[in-house]
Amino acid sequence: MAELNTGDGGGGKGGKVRSKKQNSKVDLTAMVDLAFLLITFFMLTTTLSKPQSMSLGLPDKDEDETKNKDIKVDEKRTMTIMMGENNKLVYYMGLLDSPIAGPKDIAYGKDGIRKELLSRKKSVVEYTGDKGKGIIVIIKPGKKSNYKNLVDVLDEMAITGVATYAIVNDFLPKETELLEKK
Numbered sequence: 001m002a003e004l005n006t007g008d009g010g011g012g013k014g015g016k017v018r019s020k021k022q023n024s025k026v027d028l029t030a031m032v033d034l035a036f037l038l039i040t041f042f043m044l045t046t047t048l049s050k051p052q053s054m055s056l057g058l059p060d061k062d063e064d065e066t067k068n069k070d071i072k073v074d075e076k077r078t079m080t081i082m083m084g085e086n087n088k089l090v091y092y093m094g095l096l097d098s099p100i101a102g103p104k105d106i107a108y109g110k111d112g113i114r115k116e117l118l119s120r121k122k123s124v125v126e127y128t129g130d131k132g133k134g135i136i137v138i139i140k141p142g143k144k145s146n147y148k149n150l151v152d153v154l155d156e157m158a159i160t161g162v163a164t165y166a167i168v169n170d171f172l173p174k175e176t177e178l179l180e181k182k
Contacts, residue, residue, distance in 0.1 A: 084179035085144035137165040
């Protein structure tokens, strides 16, 4: 049982005669019980924050090449983003041999890659006439690029609402030249 004792109740050296005061006692047992009940209640009723993660679609583990077929995609809907060392970012639209736009160095952030993604996304919807057939982005992180840059580009995909994108690590020789060029 918890108690709170205060002072000795008066008495002392001379002077007027006063009645003796009792020590005041406060029983804290009920308050401690209430505190534990409240803590338990809020622990059980509060929802914990769930970790936010990005859904990731991976190919099947089957290595059977008869099941894997190449899918033809309209090059006017395809944008390729390549990442190199020192935060270098290069993009082009279409095929590298005959690009619709680029290849061009671009910056990260809202005035760089985000602005370009939004404008290209809009032009692809105008080209196809169907919102279901939007832009397809191929993300190619180089061997010397860092993880933060890849996360930044994936964040831009989520911000701009690009539904179809893939991370690929196969570089054409011309693409490697573009990344290494200063």
